[in-house]
Amino acid sequence: MTTKGWRAERLSHLGSSIFAEVAEWKKAAIDRGVDVIDLSIGSPDLPPSQEIRSALSEAVLRDNAYGYPGSKGSVRFLKHASDWLAYRFGVQIDPEHELVSLMGSQDGLGHLALSLCNPGDIALLPDPGYPVYAAGLALAGVEPYLMPLREENQFLPEFDAIPEQVWQRTKFMLLNYPSNPVSATADLDFFKKAVAVAKQHNVLIVHDLAYSEMAFDGYRPPSILQVEGALDVAVEFHSLSKSFNMAGCRIGFLAGNREAVGALRELKANIDYGVFLPVQEAGIIALQEDMKGINKPVGTLYEKRRDQFVQALRSHGWEVPYPKATMFIWAKLPVMQWELSEPWDSRRISREMLERAGVAVIPGDAFGAEGEGYVRIALVESEERLVEAAARIGKFIRGEQQS
């Protein structure tokens, strides 16, 4: 019997097949018995604090923890999110109308276009960019317009290069600083400019601030909501995944313009029942601890890893940058001292690095065409393993046999 074909056509527009390819290379290497140092996926390798875990385990024992939580978030969680935004950025956000809890910011990023866009709308996305941005547009049938992020512009988009007819059809522009994958940062002046541009062209800014707490050398990433008048034209995603090592808990929130937040609330009220209450309780403890200053800043750990790893890679001749934030090194391809039958590119370097050195990274073009010529390396292993990875990579670059 031939079927109508059960798989929807739109799935073909989702995600980059490169991630699946890297997963296959990784599996093949592991099956061959290679000790793979996996620096490919940006999942925190450490647990949340003891206090957060205790709050979670206490909450799951309560009889009343198992009802539907409600999609917008508990009053307590939203109040704490609002208090934390005031503490951390000095911004005043109304928890009743300007906040919604999320099952990780991914939940909101994936659904936002569905709740904001109409047929024919465009959304401006960074290239390279975090893949769910494009996936959310594909689900909603919204056309992306890619804003190239290039080193010569500090990986910031050039607003002036966007044609007027694109602005006219644009509903929202997505920004992400500190960014994944390029690890770039933006200062408040950039956000001021972005808010002004958004007002000029009547578009919403969607800022993804997932890495707000993962910053180094004393740097504190700003929020776009700090800009005067930002609430007229901006919303911002926050995530507890990286800031408090809670990636598996699935909790984050969207804050900002009430109409846009309201639209996502409305959509979610129809498709989910919210974040498991014990996870919201654990999130409250995470935010409370941070506000009391008793959290060990997550940046400290990644800063040490960054220092060790970058230093080690440089000693092996690969001049990668020291990022100011995020768990990623966005590295231009190294100058290889040996040749393949085909020219080196992001994909071939990543594949051969895994094959020959047992180190998994992501080819830059997985995040968009502008990522070609780079690889993304995630600092998600211990310092010791990272230094070992650097030594293996050094041998790989020189074409030496791994011991």
Ligand SMILES: Cc1ncc(COP(=O)(O)O)c(C=O)c1O
């Ligand atoms: C830039 C960026 N935004 C959002 C997310 C999703 O985070 P969450 O765990 O809150 O869904 C990630 C996860 O890696 C990310 O890198």
